[in-house]
Amino acid sequence: MTDLATEKTQEHSDTTAAQPTAAQPEVRWVEPAPKKRGKKKLWFGVGIPVALIACGAVAVGTIFTAPGVTVLGADVGLTTVDGAQEAIAAAIADATVTISVDGTQETLTGTQLGLSVDAAKTARDIKNAYPLWNIGNWSPGSVDAELAVDTQVASDALSEAFADKYSAPVDAQIEYGDGGYSVVPAENGQGIDIEALVDDLSAELAAAPAVQALAAGVTPIAASSSPSISLVASITETEPAFTTDEATETVESLNSAIDSVVFSLDGDTVDAVPAETVASWIDVAVTDAGEVQIATKNDEIEKYVAEVPGRVDQPATEADVVVDAAGNVLKTITEGHDGYKVTSTEGVTDTISAALTSMQPAEVALTGEKVAHKTTERFRRAVVSKSEGYSYFYETVNDGKEKLMKTMPMALGTPGHDTQVGDFTVYAQLTTQNMGDCDADGNLVPGGRFGYCTANVPWISYFNGDQGFHGTYWHNNFGPGAYMSHGCVNLSQADAEWSYRFLQVGSPVKVVA
DSSP: OOEEEEOOSSOOSOTTTOOOOSSOOOEEEEOOOOOOSOOOOOBOTTSOBHHHHHTOHHHHHHHBBOSSEEETTEEOTTOBHHHHHHHHHHHHHHOEEEEEETTEEEEEETTTTTEEEOHHHHHHHHHHHSBTTOGGGOOOEEEOOOEEEOHHHHHHHHHHHTGGGOBOOBOOEEEEETTEEEEEOOBOEEEEOHHHHHHHHHHHHHHSOOEEOBOSSSOBOOOSOOOEEEEEOOEEEEOOSSOHHHHHHHHHHHHHHHTOEEEEETTEEEEEOOHHHHHTTEEEEEOTTSOEEEEEOHHHHHHHHHHHHHHHOBOOBOEEEEEOTTOOEEEEEEOOBOEEEEEEOTTHHHHHHHHHHTTOOEEEEOEEEEEOOOEEEEEEEEEEETTTTEEEEEEEETTOOOEEEEEEEOBEEOTTSOOOOEEEEOOEEEEEEEEESBOTTSOBOTTOSSSOEEEEEEEEEEEETTEEEEEOSSOOOOSTTOEEESSSEEEOHHHHHHHHHHSOTTOEEEEEO
């Protein structure tokens, strides 16, 4: 192993006459010389005793920083890591910053402005980048360090120092009313542009003249002074902690959440909670930091959940419908409903609470069973027998045996206005109509196509052009051999109403001779 040592460039036979020169001694790697008993020491021009280097160049380079290194206005050359850390921290904490705003001046310290730097990391980084042994990196001047600022501390200090330059922003508010949440807009305030101020401050500190942190020698001592900087600050608008846009987004989520609490069983929605009820389950608050906090009233949720089985449980209700020959539903007599039985609501309150807290829809799948409802299908048709003078009305239930439901005497079309034979389908139904050449008030319009006007004809079911079943109040002649109409099937008013309700648009009608 070799040691770092100094060696004269020329020999002197008279050792008493030899004196150290003012020039920087040459440094090179040589074999270690034999130890001498004398106490004489050779010093670097930078104040490092050669004996210290002779003790171990690696150790010295590990401990000390090269000369001529400054950071944020503090001279950290020839310091240990601890000394550099102390100097950097002190320089930032005690720095004085004179700030001018619109002609007003105030002086604050780095501590008051919330300035900080990771002094320990910065000191280590500087020592590693500029070690004492690397002579080529001596005197680099100012090096970078990341300056941090606590904007709240800075804002508090500046707003106190320049109170007349500040107006506090007003947070947006969230209100509930008329079945939903709404936004009360925020208002911007004003104050010193802290971001711009910190940028200017960082640049000024980096360029600040070095403040000596060490005396001669290697023992670190506290800095005797810190940088003094003057800055001109600008006024800018300050946003509230909770902006109008943030409130609007929150309100949209809240309204969606309170409108989406539903219970399902086996895939069917069985209960939907009114938005107003859901809103009564939560308290919405916005903190000073602009954070939305939602607290749920679980006792109120639990009360509702406990009543869910009573609202949901029901036996199946059989549907009753009228269909055509193809099974298509023509009329629903009774709406069918599946039956439900809730067997457990365990964990439901927690599920709803978690969803509302995060402003999400709560679609709760209940534990239980569903009983599918059955359907009664009624196929209905009519037969008009001209020779018999009667109309017959039939019904088949669920593809069972056809049953004659009613027989009605009728009157048919007179000669020349015959009721036509064939297979037809009811295509229109009216409760009342003026027939023939009538005006809107039911009066005859002379010269019309039909030559008559019959007003307020009741209970009409058309199945073939202008021919159909209808009630008749102007005569009482019904049955075999009764020919009284212009082709329609005349029925009594009571029978016509019954046929109107029995048949539907789409029901088949067969007219036979």
